[in-house]
Amino acid sequence: MKMNRRKFLAATALTPALLFLSRGAVASKRYRQELPIPELYEGKYRNGIKQFRLNAEYGEVEFFNGYKTETLGYNGNYLGPTLRVRKGDRVAIEVNNHLAEDTTVHWHGMILPARMDGGPHQNIIPRGQWTSEFKIIQSAATLFYHSHAHGQTGQQVYRGLAGLLLIDDEKSEQVGLPKDYGIDDIPLVIQDRDFDQGGQFSYVGFMPERMIGKHGKTLLVNGAYSPILKAKRNKLRLRLVNASNARFYNLGFEDGRSFKVVASEGGFLENPVVLKRLEMGPGERYEILVDLSDRKTVMLKSYGNVGNASHGPMGMMGMDKDMDMDVLLIDAESAEKTTSKSITTLAKFPDWMAIKTGNVSQQFDLQMGMMGMMRGMMNRMGKSGGMMSINDKSFDIDHINFSVRKNQFEVWKIGNSSPMVHPFHIHNTQFKVLSRNGNPANPFERGFKDTVIVSQNEIVEVMVPTGPYSDPQNPYMYHCHILEHEDAGMMGQFVVKS
Ligand SMILES: [Cu+2]
Known part of the structure; x- marks a missing residue:
């Protein structure tokens, strides 16, 4: 029943999506393009x-x-x-x-x-x-x-x-990780796109897309649709970059093999974290190690029911709810055998928990008011217009929201009273996630990060080093990294004083 409803929606409301479905079917039969590696x-x-x-x-x-x-x-x-x-x-x-x-x-x-x-x-x-x-x-x-x-x-x-x-x-x-760029150290820039009948990118084509953020039905990796990587070595380091406007991914291998997360946005984790699935919001980056010693061909996929596709307004509209997407086919048949010792310690972090920071310095609530949402749906030009806000304020380029002092450690408390999940990004820092609703952060997000997922009704506390630079005039941004939310005002700015 659910499938029928979705197909019905696609057929009646989403001509580009329908077009894609047909072209996708053709494309899946064609020769797969080799994964391009950015120069x-x-x-x-x-x-x-x-x-x-x-x-x-x-x-x-x-x-x-x-x-x-x-x-x-x-x-x-x-x-x-x-x-x-x-x-x-x-x-x-x-x-x-x-x-x-x-x-x-x-x-x-x-x-x-x-x-x-x-x-x-x-x-x-x-x-x-x-x-x-x-x-x-x-x-x-x-x-x-x-x-x-x-x-x-x-x-x-x-x-x-x-x-x-x-x-x-x-x-x-x-450290002993694969580091030959394009050989065993592979960047994967993951993006979703929609195409119109003329083959052009189709951006926010219908009104709710502005509100939920642009979700495309075609995945591109390094700018190629459904590519193949012929692995040259049997241990690969994949640098995963969610460079999508709004889509969250739940990445994993189709055959269920595990992988090791070795780094997040700000660099190495202290210890590798073994996972089978990894959720990534827009703006997040993780580096993983995958072992291909079995020389099998395996698909890296993104599984459905993740981010705003599974719940919130998008889920309510039935869009993409259970959609699994192929990311990258990896063919390890001719992968060269390499020996590598197992690495247990990647980095040593200072004990930030022991730093005396006093109280929460900044508190945020990510908001999508009903009035704001309505206005946002009608405002297709993408100008800041009160659709999205933080602490009841939409982004105003002429207004500095607050200031901090340089070389401090501040605790920022990020809440989310909206019906969607938001990836919160802070400029000029690599922070540490202290807690999620009072509980410890996930093991793979205990390293340095610049973007953190904040779910509905969740409170995420992060410790933010304010850095060595000060400038009373020029601000840094903090914002939701769903780019349509950012453009619609879920952003603020702060200056760092000496
Ligand atoms: Cu957002």
């Missing part, structure tokens, strides 16, 4: 600074045979190169805007001066240029960069403005 970009070393140049530009990609999709990319058609830097590096990244609209580039997960952060205040006008210069002061991690344009983040990221930024350090070079 490594290590910069040019000049005057003691690693120099990079990113051009935001228009592109065109044939995601499906015979259909050319108009896209955006950095230095290419879709997504961008993988910037690779080392702790201690001083970097200068020049960004040129070759688009006909304003844009920005935010270094998601980076601890850096506020005016270098690439948030909505570092706007780059068409034909404009902006250079972000900062020192890498944090540990090895998988970061990413993406548009954070005021009110336009959702559509720009959707069209392709995102890329990876990897930090190496002494630890990452010596």
